[in-house]
Amino acid sequence: MYSVLTRGNGILTYTLSVLACLTFLCFLSTLTVDYRTAAQMNTVKVVVKNIADYGVSREKNDLGYLTFDLKTDLSSLFNWNVKQLFLYLTAEYITPANELNQVVLWDKIILRGENAILDFKNMNIKYYFWDDGNGLKGHNNVTLTLSWNIIPNAGLLPNIGAIGQHSFKFPTDYTQTRV
């Protein structure tokens, strides 16, 4: 009646159902958590150049460059169902060519247990700020926002924007020097 196979089968089934049940409870327990928090950011140096991105085409496009300050405390976002935060700093703006442009300038991965209190001064952007055309020179309303994508142990993958943003202007002249 109770052979090795039936016992093994029983143990396996029971283990799997307990694990599935626990995982589901873990997901349920953090379903209604509010993952918003405040962040302060500021731009320090902002320049714009007009050069060709040879990886894309020979046409000259606007290339923005900036350094920024960022101050935020994200330690309150972590709970037992947050494995990792993916932070990203987005520049959002409107040009005559496009009604919406979004460019990620910088990102950072914070695993649970790592330092989540950030205070950066004069940070360089991580990715090139290419515009799709020549819309950056003299642009007077580029919005900088910080957002995070929450990676759980098991569950939903929400993208949440920080409370607080920063708007800045690009200079009206191209920079000729290297930056």
Added chain:
Amino acid sequence: MLDSLFDDVKRMNKRQFIYQVLSFGMIVSSALMIWKGLMVVTGSESPIVVVLSGSMEPAFHRGDLLFLTNYPEEPVRVGEIVVFKVEGRDIPIVHRVLKLHEKNNGTVKFLTKGDNNSVDDRGLYAQGQLWLTKKDVVGRARGFLPYVGMVTIYMNEYPKFKFAVLACLAVYVLVHRE
């Protein structure tokens, strides 16, 4: 063990055997119905995908399961994890949107990058392709379940294992009596 299994078959009459075959058919068709139903509900041609590479580590590892939706009215935005197909590649890629430009007429073009890759995905796209558009997207990642997809990875890597599992299940369902 095996003798007792086949004893069951021997004791079955014709009707009982047909009943077993039918119930086996029910299991297969209901699995198919659930998959097709999920396709309708999520709007994605492949509502559940298994992560096959480490390009999104440490968020997603090989064998993790992602649940996708692909509602046309929900716009793609930067920072979202999209699953997309590239011409000439059989396997869809799971990466994050890095840049996005949306024209006044609603056409969107965007560039993706894997969290664990140091460069963007232009090298992965088809020859001469610089941007992805909506038609390349299979779905947007909405839910995450770790490890479960490992089973399908083993099945694809060791076809013998797959056939063994399928054969065992089929024999069990056909032979086992309620």
